[in-house]
Amino acid sequence: MILNLTTIHELFDQFTRMVEGHVQQTNWEQRLTIPSHIGKGYVTRTRIRPGMEIMITDITFKEDMKLQLQESCQLFELSYCVSGEMNHEWNGKRSLTDSKTGNVTFLEDVRVYEEKKAGIRNQLLEIRFTPDELLYYAGDLTEKQKMETWLRHYRGNIDRYPDTPAIQRCISDMIHCTHLGSMKRLYMESKALEFIALFGESDEYGSVGGSMTLRHDDIAKLQQTRELVQHHYEKPLSIRELAKRVGMNEYKLKKGFRELFGMTIFELVRQKKMEKALLYIEAAQLNIGEIAASVGYSNASNFTTAFRKQYGCNPSEYVKQINQLVVERNRLLNGLN
Incomplete structure (x- = not known):
């Protein structure tokens, strides 16, 4: 099934039509209940404003859910997988998302193949927005240029970002929000902005354009990583597995690898x-x-x-x-x- 998305808000609507589910709706929030022949669970979409929305998915599929998403719009997305297993493939690249994994995505005019495994509870939170929504917060031209550089770092990729206790708490607060009506909308918007800020903090936004200081043992671990990648390229190891094998955190592994070898692990x-x-x-x-x-x-x-x-x-x-x-x-x- 191919979903052609010309705006960031079309994913929920087209998925709803595809599964022919039941939707409960308010002015700014929709809740899709999945038909029993598809599986069990729901998707909630909270529209914060044009160009920004939050989606919370909690579904167990009866069969593997395979989608082709044609992203014809600029999409910047921060997601967090509480539980489940998802595979993505785009432009010759692959990404595996499993439990306790956060991804940052910046795509435009890209077809993404997505597969969610059956029989597994897929719990996912996504903050979907256009780059302009982020650039709105730039205080001046210098800050805007800094943000644009930050965004370009992720263009065309689905990358894992560093997980932190603060991000986990923020995700939990959003999923278990008990507010109703306008207070819920205000609360979810504030938490979405907090999530973006926490992501920027964990991603060392303040050092955009700078380089990472690599110690001698870091370089040795990164060289070991390259050997592992070259040996296992036919069945690539995940970033998590590579980090575990060489004893380095995932963020430092990805950024250090790019700086030392001039390419990403995927490349x-x-x-x-x-x-x-x-x-x-x-x-x-x-x-x-x-x-x-x-x-x-x-x-x-x-x-x-x-x-x-x-x-x-x-x-x-x-x-x-x-x-x-x-x-x-x-x-x-x-x-x-």
Whole structure:
């Protein structure tokens, strides 16, 4: 099922139509009850104002829920998974979200493949807003430019952010809010802004543009991380697993890796997969779909996008170049004979 989202507010509405659920509605809040054949649970959407909303999901699906989300609008999202398991795939990248995981997302004109596992209670809180909603709080031009730099750091990605006790308390307060009516709306808005501020604090917003000081043992751990990534690129280890294996917190691992090696862990995984794909193209008689599957891409278009980013052309164009070189080489050999 494909959901085409031209504004941040369309996700709830289109999902409601897709599952044909029952909605209870006030002027600014809607609660969708999931039909029994889909599963058990609900989704609540609180519209704070145009360009900003909060969604709280608590659903146990009977079957895996697979969606394709075409984000045709600018979306900046902070989410927190209390429980559950979700997989995302976009532009040749992958992300696994499980319990006690927070993600920051900044996408525009991107198709995201999302899968939520059946039989597991999926509890998720999402604060969805446009970048302009954040830039509204910039006090002057300098602060606005700083915020824009901060946003660009996440463009095109779904990244994990550092989890803190303060963020966990804020999430719990929002999920278990007991206020009603206008007081609930005010409370949820204040908590959403608190969440954004706590995220900025944990993400070291005040040091945007600065570099991280890496000690000798940090560098050794990051080099160990690169070796693990290169060894396991066909079945990539999660950031959480990598951090656990090398003994480094997830935030420092991600930021330190980017600073030391000039690329993210996801970009290194993609690079290794594309190197293998190149070998398949040059040495094996496989079609593009087979090559995509052989390097771990369930979707050929995502593979094509990743290949083009790595080599500057589509796989089919590269195959034509290879075939042309073979023809020219044979012609030259025949001429010599």
